[in-house]
Amino acid sequence: MRTAYSVETVRAAERELMARLPEGALMQRAAAGLAAVCAGLLTRRRGRVYGARVALLVGPGDNGGDALYAGARLARRGAGVTAVPMDPERLHAGGLAALRAAGGRLAQAVPDRPDLVVDGLLGIGGRGGLRPAAAALAGQIPQGVPVVAVDLPSGIDADTGEVAGPAVTADVTVTFGAYKPGLLIDPGASAAGAVHLVDIGLQLPAPEAEALQHADVARLLPVPTASSDKYRRGVVGILAGSAQYPGAAVLAVAGALRGGAGAVRYAGPAAEAVLARYPETLIGRGRVQAWVAGPGLGEGRAGEVAELLAQDVPVLVDADGLRGLDAGLLRARTAPTLLTPHAGEAAALLGVPRESVEAGRLAAARALAERYGAAVLLKGSTTLVASGRAASGGGRPVRVNPTGTSWLATAGSGDVLSGLAGSLLAAGLSGADAGAVAAYLHGLAGRLVAGAGAPVLAHEVAEALPAAWRDVRTP
Numbered sequence: 001m002r003t004a005y006s007v008e009t010v011r012a013a014e015r016e017l018m019a020r021l022p023e024g025a026l027m028q029r030a031a032a033g034l035a036a037v038c039a040g041l042l043t044r045r046r047g048r049v050y051g052a053r054v055a056l057l058v059g060p061g062d063n064g065g066d067a068l069y070a071g072a073r074l075a076r077r078g079a080g081v082t083a084v085p086m087d088p089e090r091l092h093a094g095g096l097a098a099l100r101a102a103g104g105r106l107a108q109a110v111p112d113r114p115d116l117v118v119d120g121l122l123g124i125g126g127r128g129g130l131r132p133a134a135a136a137l138a139g140q141i142p143q144g145v146p147v148v149a150v151d152l153p154s155g156i157d158a159d160t161g162e163v164a165g166p167a168v169t170a171d172v173t174v175t176f177g178a179y180k181p182g183l184l185i186d187p188g189a190s191a192a193g194a195v196h197l198v199d200i201g202l203q204l205p206a207p208e209a210e211a212l213q214h215a216d217v218a219r220l221l222p223v224p225t226a227s228s229d230k231y232r233r234g235v236v237g238i239l240a241g242s243a244q245y246p247g248a249a250v251l252a253v254a255g256a257l258r259g260g261a262g263a264v265r266y267a268g269p270a271a272e273a274v275l276a277r278y279p280e281t282l283i284g285r286g287r288v289q290a291w292v293a294g295p296g297l298g299e300g301r302a303g304e305v306a307e308l309l310a311q312d313v314p315v316l317v318d319a320d321g322l323r324g325l326d327a328g329l330l331r332a333r334t335a336p337t338l339l340t341p342h343a344g345e346a347a348a349l350l351g352v353p354r355e356s357v358e359a360g361r362l363a364a365a366r367a368l369a370e371r372y373g374a375a376v377l378l379k380g381s382t383t384l385v386a387s388g389r390a391a392s393g394g395g396r397p398v399r400v401n402p403t404g405t406s407w408l409a410t411a412g413s414g415d416v417l418s419g420l421a422g423s424l425l426a427a428g429l430s431g432a433d434a435g436a437v438a439a440y441l442h443g444l445a446g447r448l449v450a451g452a453g454a455p456v457l458a459h460e461v462a463e464a465l466p467a468a469w470r471d472v473r474t475p
């Protein structure tokens with residue numbers, strides 16, 4: 001599990017630790033970790049640190065200080081280190097002195113053909129996109145040269161991953177003390193590249209966000225035992241599809257069949273299409289351990305969704321099922337509820353413009369979970385899962401899905417996801433676990449289909465789900 005903490009939490013932990021340590025000790029720990037990653041990268045690429053050309057982009061705060069001290073360490077190992085300041089009048093004095101003492105130099109522009117660029121412009125003190133002086137420096141980073149970001153790529157918002165203007169794109173980010181949510185959530189996550197965490201000894205409370213990894217997902221997957229039969233493994237009911245959208249029913253069933261429930265029951269007007277593709281489907285209403293309600297229902301079916309929500313059984317509500325949801329009805333439920341909106345549906349549920357959801361996805365997922373008393377899976381280039389109980393009980397971290405590919409933004413992909421998550425609900429997972437595991441497997445399956453980069457069809461994602469299961473379960 002990767003856990004992430006907001007800037008406010010990191011700053012508080014930093015203050016507490018600084019008070020107990022000699023001045024500058026934390027920055028030395030950070031700089032040592034940063035220099036070690038840079039040295040490793042240079043050694044892998046050119047055999048040794050000695051003689052490497054390293055350019056430091058240095059901002060006015062402690063992020064720049066980290067870069068300068070790390071540069072001094074590299075210079076002592078024989079690298080030629082050039083620091084390029086954003087503002088020569090505002091430079092970390094101790095860091096500059098250390099770099100100079102080690103033989104490093106200052107320059108006004110990034111030198112030609114460096115072997116490595118270190119982005120020490122802004123860290124957790126950065127606000128908004130890069131201002132012109134910083135953007136001009138970032139613009140000098142030559143194509144093809146590896147970039148190591150200090151703490152986070154300059155220009156990304158540490159708490160949200162948003163990029164409000166120009167920003168640095170790094171190959172590697174060396175972050176200190178804790179992951180910040182912006183390193184796990186796109187577009188920040190993509191800008192960060194591979195993230196190395198340097199332990200500087202911070203004592204941290206419960207995280208604000210977390211990202212599951214293979215082992216976490218493997219632990220949550222429902223795996224049949226010798227005593228399992230199809231009913232014990234759970235039956236998932238699918239209320240989906242319409243004359244206009246029969247394909248949504250087929251795709252939701254496809255996802256559900258590969259989600260680990262023992263059987264899939266389909267209720268709706270697309271039974272013929274479903275059976276033609278998946279003869280293993282049960283048809284018509286009956287006892288289920290969870291319902292999926294919404295994909296491709298079209299208009300005027302809210303009554304059927306409300307009927308399911310009135311039952312004491314886990315329900316996943318997606319797509320057309322999300323229209324006009326009654327928050328009071330949802331809050332009164334005791335069985336798990338999982339809502340799976342995209343940004344537009346989330347905006348409608350919150351009564352805010354879509355842009356405000358896009359601009360604050362973490363906050364939107366939390367607000368929805370709180371308002372509707374349900375687990376919420378907010379789809380997007382980084383899918384987020386907020387736990388319903390967490391929001392009301394205060395403080396359970398939002399799950400950030402680390403798998404996925406932009407090729408998954410394709411028609412029907414969400415139908416497969418809701419069938420899959422519903423199947424996991426029927427197998428007994430909580431709303432938040434079902435959502436997080438489904439997003440993880442779905443993203444992995446999408447990557448398997450997309451390979452090095454190719455269009456992905458929703459039914460292919462469903463077909464790749466068994467391979468994603470195997471991948472996750474392979475130690």
Ligand SMILES: NC(=O)C1=CN([C@@H]2O[C@H](COP(=O)(O)OP(=O)(O)OC[C@H]3O[C@@H](n4cnc5c(N)ncnc54)[C@H](OP(=O)(O)O)[C@@H]3O)[C@@H](O)[C@H]2O)[C@@H](O)CC1
Binds near residue numbers: 011030124126130131
């Ligand atoms: N936390 C920890 O435990 C540890 C933290 N450490 C390190 O400290 C870093 C935080 O340092 P920090 O607080 O000095 O802030 P930092 O990110 O350097 O930037 C602030 C400066 O940037 C400026 N500025 C702001 N926005 C801007 C923009 N868009 N475009 C351009 N400029 C902008 C802003 O200017 P102002 O707004 O004041 O005019 C201010 O001068 C942290 O990320 C980590 O690297 C480690 O050393 C040890 C352990």
Ligand SMILES: [K+]
Binds near residue numbers: 151152
């Ligand atoms: K940085």
